[in-house]
Amino acid sequence: MYPFKEGYFAVRNGWYVLAFAQDLKQELVSRWLLNEPVVLYRKQDGQPVALSGLCPHRFFPLGKSKLHDDSITCGYHGFEFDSQGACTKIPGQDNIPSTCKLRNYPVAEHGMWIWVWAGDVDKADRSLLPDLVEISYERAGFTAMPFYLNEIKARYQLLNDNLLDLSHLAFLHAGSIGVMANATEPEELTEAPGVIRSRRRMKNSPAPPVVKTTFGYEGLIDQVNGMDFYAPGLHAGFADMFYPDGHPQAGQLLRKSQVFHAVTPATRNSCYYFFGMASDSVAQMELMKEYLKKTVAEDIDASEAIEHMLGIHGEPTREVVKFSDRNTVRGRLLLQKMMEAERGG
Numbered sequence: 001m002y003p004f005k006e007g008y009f010a011v012r013n014g015w016y017v018l019a020f021a022q023d024l025k026q027e028l029v030s031r032w033l034l035n036e037p038v039v040l041y042r043k044q045d046g047q048p049v050a051l052s053g054l055c056p057h058r059f060f061p062l063g064k065s066k067l068h069d070d071s072i073t074c075g076y077h078g079f080e081f082d083s084q085g086a087c088t089k090i091p092g093q094d095n096i097p098s099t100c101k102l103r104n105y106p107v108a109e110h111g112m113w114i115w116v117w118a119g120d121v122d123k124a125d126r127s128l129l130p131d132l133v134e135i136s137y138e139r140a141g142f143t144a145m146p147f148y149l150n151e152i153k154a155r156y157q158l159l160n161d162n163l164l165d166l167s168h169l170a171f172l173h174a175g176s177i178g179v180m181a182n183a184t185e186p187e188e189l190t191e192a193p194g195v196i197r198s199r200r201r202m203k204n205s206p207a208p209p210v211v212k213t214t215f216g217y218e219g220l221i222d223q224v225n226g227m228d229f230y231a232p233g234l235h236a237g238f239a240d241m242f243y244p245d246g247h248p249q250a251g252q253l254l255r256k257s258q259v260f261h262a263v264t265p266a267t268r269n270s271c272y273y274f275f276g277m278a279s280d281s282v283a284q285m286e287l288m289k290e291y292l293k294k295t296v297a298e299d300i301d302a303s304e305a306i307e308h309m310l311g312i313h314g315e316p317t318r319e320v321v322k323f324s325d326r327n328t329v330r331g332r333l334l335l336q337k338m339m340e341a342e343r344g345g
Helices: 156-164 166-172 209-215 282-313 323-342
Strands: 015-020 029-033 036-042 048-052 066-068 071-073 087-089 107-110 113-117 143-152 187-192 195-206 220-230 234-242 253-267 270-279
Touching: 015 029, 015 036, 015 143, 015 253, 015 270, 029 253, 036 113, 048 107, 048 113, 143 282, 156 166, 156 220, 156 234, 156 253, 156 270, 156 282, 156 323, 166 282, 187 323, 195 323, 209 253, 209 282, 270 282
Parallel strands: none
Antiparallel strands: 015 113, 029 036, 036 048, 066 071, 107 113, 143 270, 187 195, 195 220, 220 234, 234 253, 253 270
């Protein structure tokens, strides 16, 4: 499945975000993960639960059912399932078939997110979750805040591609966060196990429109932009902006931001997009929460437009590759290798 080899869609043995932690309460939440329905909730003790969202009796969606204490009662015929997925009651009979149970997904509350392990249970490893200090989520004086959850009508790799190639900022987001230097300045790439990092250092470039909006500054700036991709679905990005040489405050920090993009494959042609931010100013984040709605919508529109074209035209057999696609290609190769390793390839 484009842009991967035929028969490949997404990594299974990996942690994916299925909810913002603050949004998960003692009520049922329906999600999809790699074409499988999942139901989420918190137990009375606050622990998150992730179970198969399909009743094995008549395949009724358990997200449309009821939560009593820590157990789900199917809204169709009253089958009850505990927080481990075991069926504890079938109305009208004492015998409970051994096949009547729900898949119990490994789940972790980590940072602002609820993560679910999509693959083999015995391979679930919390040490594979992104380190919160490393991604600048836990930084002295900083506060992290969830912004938006969007369900996108596009395969999840289209959004990963978008975030792996930030040259699009110069065009798709020229009215908010992008300048031409995002597309013309060279990109520094480094790689570690399961992680790909990108940096662009832009000197004496025009300040993007967001700087005028938030600081009233319209002159030239020095800027360092970066994005770290933690396979299979988290992108941690930053933009550090400084006054340039020749300015009375040369070298001093003008603006600093940290953003988090969690991309989760829901179905083969849809994904979830969780966007959050961290800053040393809650007031600035409240401002950016409103300001960035349009910017995020532009990425969503682009991904959905490509998915629409693929649906009509069909899967492409070749594509033109430009020099700045290196990071996107590396991201695709990393995920392809992970998927092949799962199959023993």
